[in-house]
Amino acid sequence: MKHILKQSISGAAGMALLAVCGGAVGTASAEESLTIVSWGGVVSEAHRKSFWDPFTEESGIKILDDSFNGELSNIRAQVESGTILWDIAEPEFAEAALGCEEGLFEPLDTSIIDVDDIPAAHVTRCSVTSLLASTVLAYNAAEFEGEGPRSWADFWDVDRFPGRRGLNFSVTDTLIVALLADGVAVDEVYEVLETKDGQDRAFAKLDELRDHIIWWRSGTEQIQGLLSGEYVMAAAWNGRVASAAKTEGADLAMAWEAGHILTGNQWVVLKGSKHKAAAMGFLAFALRPEQQADFMNGIDYGVISRKAHELISPERLAIMPGNPALEDDAVPPNANFWLNNFDTLNERFLAWASR
Amino acid sequence: MSFLSPGRTVRPGDSGLQTLIAVGTVRMFAKNAHIALPLMPALLFVVFAFLLPILWFLSQATNGRPVVSVIPATAEAIAGWDGVGLPQDDVFEALVRDLTQAEPADVASLARELNFRQAGNRRLILQAARELEADLGGEARARLEAINGAWASPEIWRVIRQSARTFTTYNILESLDLEAGPDGGVSVKPVDDRLFLGVYARTLTISLTVTVICVLLGYPLAYAVANAPARTAAILMLLVLLPFWTSLLVRTLAWMVIFQRQGILNGVLIEAGLMSEGLQFLRTRFAVIVSMTHIMLPFVVLPLISVMKKIPPNYMNAAESLGAGRIRALVSVYLPLTLPGLSAGVVLVMTLSLGFYVTPMLLGGGGDQMISNLVATFVNRSLNWGLAAALGLWLIVFAMAFIAVVGGTLSSKKWAVS
Numbered sequence: 001m002k003h004i005l006k007q008s009i010s011g012a013a014g015m016a017l018l019a020v021c022g023g024a025v026g027t028a029s030a031e032e033s034l035t036i037v038s039w040g041g042v043v044s045e046a047h048r049k050s051f052w053d054p055f056t057e058e059s060g061i062k063i064l065d066d067s068f069n070g071e072l073s074n075i076r077a078q079v080e081s082g083t084i085l086w087d088i089a090e091p092e093f094a095e096a097a098l099g100c101e102e103g104l105f106e107p108l109d110t111s112i113i114d115v116d117d118i119p120a121a122h123v124t125r126c127s128v129t130s131l132l133a134s135t136v137l138a139y140n141a142a143e144f145e146g147e148g149p150r151s152w153a154d155f156w157d158v159d160r161f162p163g164r165r166g167l168n169f170s171v172t173d174t175l176i177v178a179l180l181a182d183g184v185a186v187d188e189v190y191e192v193l194e195t196k197d198g199q200d201r202a203f204a205k206l207d208e209l210r211d212h213i214i215w216w217r218s219g220t221e222q223i224q225g226l227l228s229g230e231y232v233m234a235a236a237w238n239g240r241v242a243s244a245a246k247t248e249g250a251d252l253a254m255a256w257e258a259g260h261i262l263t264g265n266q267w268v269v270l271k272g273s274k275h276k277a278a279a280m281g282f283l284a285f286a287l288r289p290e291q292q293a294d295f296m297n298g299i300d301y302g303v304i305s306r307k308a309h310e311l312i313s314p315e316r317l318a319i320m321p322g323n324p325a326l327e328d329d330a331v332p333p334n335a336n337f338w339l340n341n342f343d344t345l346n347e348r349f350l351a352w353a354s355r
Numbered sequence: 356m357s358f359l360s361p362g363r364t365v366r367p368g369d370s371g372l373q374t375l376i377a378v379g380t381v382r383m384f385a386k387n388a389h390i391a392l393p394l395m396p397a398l399l400f401v402v403f404a405f406l407l408p409i410l411w412f413l414s415q416a417t418n419g420r421p422v423v424s425v426i427p428a429t430a431e432a433i434a435g436w437d438g439v440g441l442p443q444d445d446v447f448e449a450l451v452r453d454l455t456q457a458e459p460a461d462v463a464s465l466a467r468e469l470n471f472r473q474a475g476n477r478r479l480i481l482q483a484a485r486e487l488e489a490d491l492g493g494e495a496r497a498r499l500e501a502i503n504g505a506w507a508s509p510e511i512w513r514v515i516r517q518s519a520r521t522f523t524t525y526n527i528l529e530s531l532d533l534e535a536g537p538d539g540g541v542s543v544k545p546v547d548d549r550l551f552l553g554v555y556a557r558t559l560t561i562s563l564t565v566t567v568i569c570v571l572l573g574y575p576l577a578y579a580v581a582n583a584p585a586r587t588a589a590i591l592m593l594l595v596l597l598p599f600w601t602s603l604l605v606r607t608l609a610w611m612v613i614f615q616r617q618g619i620l621n622g623v624l625i626e627a628g629l630m631s632e633g634l635q636f637l638r639t640r641f642a643v644i645v646s647m648t649h650i651m652l653p654f655v656v657l658p659l660i661s662v663m664k665k666i667p668p669n670y671m672n673a674a675e676s677l678g679a680g681r682i683r684a685l686v687s688v689y690l691p692l693t694l695p696g697l698s699a700g701v702v703l704v705m706t707l708s709l710g711f712y713v714t715p716m717l718l719g720g721g722g723d724q725m726i727s728n729l730v731a732t733f734v735n736r737s738l739n740w741g742l743a744a745a746l747g748l749w750l751i752v753f754a755m756a757f758i759a760v761v762g763g764t765l766s767s768k769k770w771a772v773s
Contacts, residue, residue: 073738073740164635214637228617340474340477350724
């Protein structure tokens with residue numbers, strides 16, 4: 001109920017409010033400002049340091065920020081009601097592609113945004129990759145006397161590595177690691193997952209691990225589980241693991257060679273944004289190699305700009321998703337597969353997890 | 356926003372009735388202005404920020420307009436198809452016309468809507484729209500079938516037929532794990548495909564369990580508070596209210612700290628020598644029930660205290676002086692008098708529990724998710740608001756049915772000793 005309420009208030013009541021006090025909203029901003037929604041926590045902090053504050057300094061345009069969990073529902077409600085609260089958002093690949101198709105975003109102004117340096121897979125008509133992350137096999141090295149797990153097959157091997165496993169309560173990563181554990185190569189994962197047999201294979205593999213899985217649901221929870229011993233290894237986000245290893249002094253390790261799932265966010269400008277020009281200006285600024293390199297030095301997430309890769313130290317680059325050297329072990333992003341199959345596979349996954 | 360547009364509420368036929376109602380409302384308002392005026396802000400707030408958005412959202416459960424508005428001609432033509440074999444030529448022609456005329460953004464939403472029904476439909480629609488645009492001319496049926504063989508089989512057409520209705524029952528059926536066959540008959544899905552019935556049953560079981568435990572714990576507690584000396588009562592009352600003032604999220608997180616593997620509970624158990632290794636408490640049904648009971652307890656205790664305080668102590672003395680034992684007096688005199696408070700508490704706990712979201716999400720495992728968790732998924736991740744609305748609709752129906760039943764059976768009049 002809480003969600004229905006929240007959604008309908010943000011959606012319907014937003015529209016009702018607009019109808020009541022229509023004019024006032026549009027004319028309120030005398031001083032130019034941009035509202036950018038990102039993911040909160042360390043991610044937003046890094047954005048502020050490398051993109052938002054330097055941009056304000058250079059252009060005089062103030063940045064207001066908000067945070068979300070990548071959901072398109074809020075953006076859709078804003079665009080459909082014409083009450084645009086956010087100018088720039090940072091959804092994940094699949095949501096960015098879907099919103100682009102449905103006309104929720106403005107096309108990129110490529111006359112000022114330099115996209116030559118960016119691989120074609122990371123720039124669309126209305127979105128450009130802002131951040132790259134990987135879901136990796138992470139483990140608490142303190143839990144193992146000898147060598148830790150080296151592959152997803154080890155992750156499934158509860159006899160050799162006793163203890164529970166932390167997995168994201170989400171169909172996407174879960175099915176992929178199940179196939180990796182079953183011996184599917186990183187570049188064949190989606191080929192297998194396309195077929196009914198491949199889907200059955202992934203769920204059958206999950207059945208083997210069922211009693212040992214603890215589900216995590218947020219960036220902080222995944223780390224908390226590793227630190228508190230709730231589970232000894234997890235499929236976790238590389239940036240969160242690295243930052244926890246640094247700040248908590250925990251002995252967390254990552255097995256990149258097991259195969260990691262490359263994922264990321266993209267910047268989009270909401271359709272009907274009243275500060276469209278400033279928003280495009282911001283994207284052009286944020287994509288400069290110097291800003292992108294600064295971002296990678298501030299947080300353990302990668303960026304797509306190849307020129308930026310040359311500006312950071314080789315040691316840092318070695319743990320950056322998006323680094324070509326890590327590409328051989330990466331399951332590449334596939335927004336289109338999930339747009340076609342998410343609903344059906346998600347329902348099957350929820351039913352499976354419910355049993 | 357249908358409820359905001361005046362064109363929908365005033366119809367030519369019922370203007371007389373409307374006038375009557377309007378006049379009646381104005382008269383009633385004028386007569387009771389001293390009550391109505393101070394109520395207006397609250398009333399308007401409830402109507403505009405609560406009732407209308409909820410009604411609007413729930414109406415999405417049966418709203419087929421997102422599909423019909425993109426392919427209006429197809430919707431009209433396919434209504435004449437009986438669902439057997441393939442549709443007639445005019446349906447193919449209508450779809451080709453609709454898809455070539457629709458805006459790309461609308462085609463994308465149509466593709467998303469139809470993909471909820473079956474994976475692959477999105478690709479089918481987007482591909483058809485794209486290729487039809489590139490190549491004009493030719494017979495509609497042949498063109499579509501050449502683009503993708505799937506257009507030559509009835510499945511996609513059945514999905515379109517079922518979805519392209521202004522009033523669609525698809526989401527209502529889906530939310531109950533039902534499916535409509537080609538002939539229109541409704542049947543329950545195969546066991547492996549069922550999802551929602553089990554989660555509804557679980558939601559009800561968890562809510563009922565929490566309600567029963569709350570009553571068993573709360574009744575004696577309320578009795579103690581109501582009958583304690585003033586100072587003790589004040590302290591006990593504070594203890595009941597203190598958690599009530601803390602946010603639900605904070606209390607849930609506190610239970611996480613207690614229940615986790617190296618948490619307080621396991622620490623105490625190991626320290627006491629009861630076990631050598633920590634038990635799994637977090638991500639279990641046990642954790643969900645304990646935490647929900649803790650959160651819900653004040654909702655049953657507070658109404659009970661207020662009712663119990665109003666029961667004169669000499670009623671019990673009177674019962675005992677007439678020969679009733681202590682227990683008989685409690686059951687026949689005291690209990691019936693507390694029923695209004697008890698039913699208020701039970702209704703509050705039950706209806707609030709039905710909608711729990713954060714607690715099962717953070718403390719429960721995959722098998723402890725309640726219906727709200729699914730609603731959240733469908734609203735935020737799938738953008739399947741129709742299905743989310745249908746799921747929410749049943750939750751409201753459950754809550755109302757429960758209120759009706761409890762209101763009926765626990766009313767004190769029926770139980771009062773004659």
